[in-house]
Amino acid sequence: MASFTASSVSISSAFCSFNRTQQGSNLRKVSVSFSGKSFPSQRLPFPRFRISCAAKPDTVNKVVEIVKKQLALPDDRQVSGDSKFQVLGADSLDTVEIVMGLEEEFGICVEEESAQSITTVQEAADLIEELLEKK
Amino acid sequence: MASTVKYLRVPPNSASLEEARRRVFDFFKTACRSIPTIMEIYTIDDVVTPSQLRSIVASEIRKNAHISNPKVIDMLLFKGTEELNNIVEHSKQRHHILGQYVLGRPEITPDSATKDQGSEYLKNFFRSNYF
Numbered sequence: 001m002a003s004f005t006a007s008s009v010s011i012s013s014a015f016c017s018f019n020r021t022q023q024g025s026n027l028r029k030v031s032v033s034f035s036g037k038s039f040p041s042q043r044l045p046f047p048r049f050r051i052s053c054a055a056k057p058d059t060v061n062k063v064v065e066i067v068k069k070q071l072a073l074p075d076d077r078q079v080s081g082d083s084k085f086q087v088l089g090a091d092s093l094d095t096v097e098i099v100m101g102l103e104e105e106f107g108i109c110v111e112e113e114s115a116q117s118i119t120t121v122q123e124a125a126d127l128i129e130e131l132l133e134k135k
Numbered sequence: 136m137a138s139t140v141k142y143l144r145v146p147p148n149s150a151s152l153e154e155a156r157r158r159v160f161d162f163f164k165t166a167c168r169s170i171p172t173i174m175e176i177y178t179i180d181d182v183v184t185p186s187q188l189r190s191i192v193a194s195e196i197r198k199n200a201h202i203s204n205p206k207v208i209d210m211l212l213f214k215g216t217e218e219l220n221n222i223v224e225h226s227k228q229r230h231h232i233l234g235q236y237v238l239g240r241p242e243i244t245p246d247s248a249t250k251d252q253g254s255e256y257l258k259n260f261f262r263s264n265y266f
Contacts, residue, residue: 069186093200096160097193100167104185112161 060125066101081122155208166192177229
């Protein structure tokens with residue numbers, strides 16, 4: 001019960017800001033937990049059917065924010081479009097993790113080959129824009 | 136179950152460290168993509184966020200980052216895939232997930248449970264069998 005009320009509170013907060021791309025998954029969450037919290041009989045696929053707004057112009061800023069949070073960089077560290085992940089102190093697993101974070105944030109699915117080639121922030125932002133357009 | 140990898144037949148060993156590394160990344164991506172499912176199954180969304188779970192998975196992988204033998208890496212990947220399958224198939228319960236992966240991590244649950252008591256010997260004893 002507590003988690004149901006908690007998720008209903010999060011629903012109301014999600015409706016206040018329509019920019020959240022997790023709105024769709026929040027709705028799904030409520031419908032599952034309402035049915036007695038039994039484990040769902042079918043696995044929900046990786047959520048692609050999100051209610052997402054138009055592509056934001058500051059994709060690069062969001063990427064920078066995610067990178068900073070992932071690598072635990074201090075706020076005054078300058079991260080620009082052409083900073084390489086290696087230089088910022090990320091090893092290969094960190095790079096994959098950043099790509100996963102971007103996947104979740106933007107609701108996209110990055111293919112294997114394109115993921116290998118991402119080395120800078122700008123490349124990541126370009127890939128995201130391209131995938132968002134294709135959707 | 137589209138995102139879980141089922142090892143019905145054992146795949147051939149990795150030929151090189153590079154291929155083993157690629158398999159590790161594939162495993163990590165599979166795990167990350169099944170994180171939303173896991174959070175729904177065990178209703179842990181009020182305890183952790185997906186990005187925290189991602190970093191937990193990454194830290195588990197990083198624990199073995201020093202291994203250089205591809206066969207050992209394959210074995211570890213096999214165990215990891217088995218664990219991930221168990222979790223996604225709901226063979227575990229919420230307290231397993233929380234106890235094994237969420238609690239005790241200083242980033243997520245600040246260490247308020249451990250009182251500052253006991254000697255150095257006890258602290259070592261709680262940490263591991265061998266000291």
